[in-house]
Amino acid sequence: MLHIKCPHCGLRSQNEFAYGGDATVKRPELNKEVSDKEWDTFVYLRKSPRGKHLEFWHHISGCRQWFKVERDTVTHEIFKTLKPNEDN
C-alpha cells in the first residue's frame, strides 16, 4: 500500500487515489496540423520505464484534484508530488 502526499491534503492512503497515466506526454499543439503518426503517438505510445517515472494521479476520494507524482516503478518509492502546473 502506497502513501501518497497530495499537494493539497497531505499524506493519504493509496485507496483514495486513482492512477492517471504518464505525465510526460504532451498533447500536440492546438490549431496546428497534426499527422496521423503524431496523433497515434500521443494517444497510444507509452514508455514502460524501469525506475523514476513521472505520472498523474487523481485524489478522487479526497480533494478531487489532479497532480503529478515522481515514483520509482521498481521500489514504488515516491520522490516528490507536484501540482499539475509545477515543473520541479
Place this chain on the structure above:
Amino acid sequence: MTTTSALEKVYKKGLFGDHDNKKEDSLVKISEIKNLIIFQIVQYKNSSISIKDINFEGLQLNDEASKVISNSDTRILWSGPKNWLLVSSKKELLKSIHSSFKETDFAITDLSHSKAIIELEGNNSKEILKKGCPFNFNELRKNNCVNSVFNGITITIDMIEDNPNKIRLFALRSFGESLYDSITDASLEFGYKTL
C-alpha cells in the same frame, strides 16, 4: 422543507451489538441527520475575488485544507482548493448565499437532497471509523473535515466535537444504506444505540 430519510429502509431505533452490562452513556450513539441544507460552493478558476473579503453570516471563508469554519447553525467545510461544502440547519440561508457568493465568481449547487448524513457520538467513534477508513484519525481534531473512503464508499467526515467525539459523515444518498450497514457492523463490538 422536510427531506425524506435516505436510510428509511435500514434505520431502526434501539440498542444493538455488545451493549449488555454497559452503561448507556458509554455506548456509541448513531443517528441519521435530516433537514439540513447543503450547498457546494466552488470558486471559478478565473475569478479574481479574494475569499478573505467574503463574510458569510459572520463566517470568514478560508482556503486552508481540512478546516471547518462554523457558528451555531452553519458549518462550512473545506472540500478542495476553492471548493467548500456549506451545511446549515438554517433553511432561510438561500438568499444570503446568493448575495454573498456572486454567480460571476462562484458556482453554487444545492445538494440538500443528494446526501445521506450519519452522526456518530461517543468515545469509540474514531475506533469505528478506523475499521474501514485509511485516514489517520489521531490527526483529526475538532472543526477538521476530511474527504476519504469507508469500505470503498466516498465520504466526507466532519469532526464537530472532541469531548466526547461527535462526528458527522456525509455520503452520496444512494450509498447511504450501504454506509449505514458498514458503520453499524463496525460498531457491533462496542455496542451502539440508534437515536
